[in-house]
Amino acid sequence: GSFEALSSTIFDTILPSRLYFLEDDMARFLKKHPDLDEKIAVESMENPLDFYGDRIDLSKNDYRQFYPATRGMRGFCEQAEKKLEEFGVKIYKSTFCQKIDHSDKGCHLSLRDKASQETWQLDSDMVFWAGDVGKLAEIMHYPDDLTVYNHPVAFAVFYFNLPEDQIGEYSYIHNFDKNDLISRASAPSKYGAALAPKGMGYICAELTTCAGSDVWENTEQKTEAVWQELMDIGYVKPTTIMPEPFILKTPAGYTLKKKGYKKALNKFKLFAKEYPNITFPENGAFSRAGIFSDVENIINALEN
Template identity: 25%
Template structure:
């Protein structure tokens, strides 16, 4: 039986990052993964001679913690840029450097009504946070914005937003701080009080670093070759160089508390470790442990359908990616993956993609030839590629679960599951709610996880 300081279950981003940090701190680490490759959702698809990612991805190196990790993993297989461009639209007008809905140009009457409702809310006393997300949104922004945003939320998640807990507001941050006027007007409001600063947004074009936040520094990176699979391959090589033992095709099937350790069966291997870091969803851990807690009904899974087109690079008018809040078009986001991943052929052909979120149960309804045509029509209509452009080839696929949204009442079964896990072994450590995004997980590792993994159980 193999002995480790830390055994990590799951080799997605969280497992890779934790293994990197722990190995660099001197811990003896093993990483076990059920699939035959590490990386999870970060693995790209191979289509003809192209690498195509499961979504619009780049790696944030605006902070020292991000820069240290990604540059150490990617090394000479890295592209670094400080001019990433993104934008949003609610209809026809693009707002560059802004992901939140901007109603100021395409629907100025709505924007003015929303501003008046916000002014009335400012005078009201602060109230407790409601249980449901839409109730929180209305209490924070008023009825006009809530009604405008509700169908946009459904488009973004593929589900009824009335199901969501108010704890979903972190995952739905792109619907916070909408833009309801020009940058000068928004800056004046934000300067006036914390109330307005928390509720309205400005674009990066405002040039005001007080309110545009860390996004003023647009420093990102991406693998130079192999798209995100290039990152996964580089991560495996770097972790092995740091002494991490990696076991693929080794799903965890049994966990029990040992004498001062946790004992784990994964694939054909048996392990003993001081701690088990469970980086996978809690529902999988509950199944392995035979714990009867209904975690599935307390969350809404969000899948995505992807539509990919070969086009001349010269025909692309859009930024690196464009968020589309319009209800008349199917996709929520477009991106020029082939350009920023340096996948352009000698004849100028490259890739653009469109993403349409949907519930996993509806992927077969959305990932169709008919919707491939709708996605292309949307790309032309929104102006991401020039009118008259012909795609030389196209394909589509569905990705079942990109993330989950908490339903109202999610916390009780979640806490019940956590208590049940601790009864099996206090040496099992998981990811707290709200920390599964890449940047958030890095913060979680620094502030909470490392001390829990390297310290003694309480």
């Protein structure tokens, strides 16, 4: 596809917001300027809180963990679920919201279990919608279809289990060469604890594509080419024997918005004002910081 067909909101979702292209000494000097600070990347593993001292209260935040120490992102989800349950939060998994109506308590939700197809009703004071706004518009019976502005980005993902001494030095790399298959390579076992047996590790090669493409239809046939690219960028040693890969495909690894979405969203926001008990993030944030900012804005608006 073409960037010209996408909404300006993609600038909030582009993965690398900072670039590493200078020697550290010069980069650190230039990062003293607030505007350049947002554009320049500098290695900070020896002091993860470097560049953050003037933004956060270090007396309350004495560490900065980039990746969960136990069981990776699954471990984070398990711990988050446990903590929420301790707070008295009831969690429904694999549950769809089919309809939202006004009720005496605020909102009346019609829910459906994905596995059993069982349906039930739930009343709430407020609904905070964290999913795609197009789906929310649909269940609110909004007349326009916002999902037509969704551009799904398909992924083919290759995993290779290897002895850890056969994996290169990089944690992850974004690759912008259009002639290559791999858009991002990573070694999760290098930056996440206890993700592989002792002495072993694994690398992941992500191929962005689209459903119906050659890569999508003939993924397994790309294995040797993917392995060669991993060697070319230094992720594995040239003498390493390629193991059998584990391959996954998803038609929508993430979604970008097409041109016209911002105007359509503003129109829906006017419609949504008639439903003050339903709130949702407006910016479609992609990064962790952006998501936190969206949620904080909503909480502050509710408190005021």
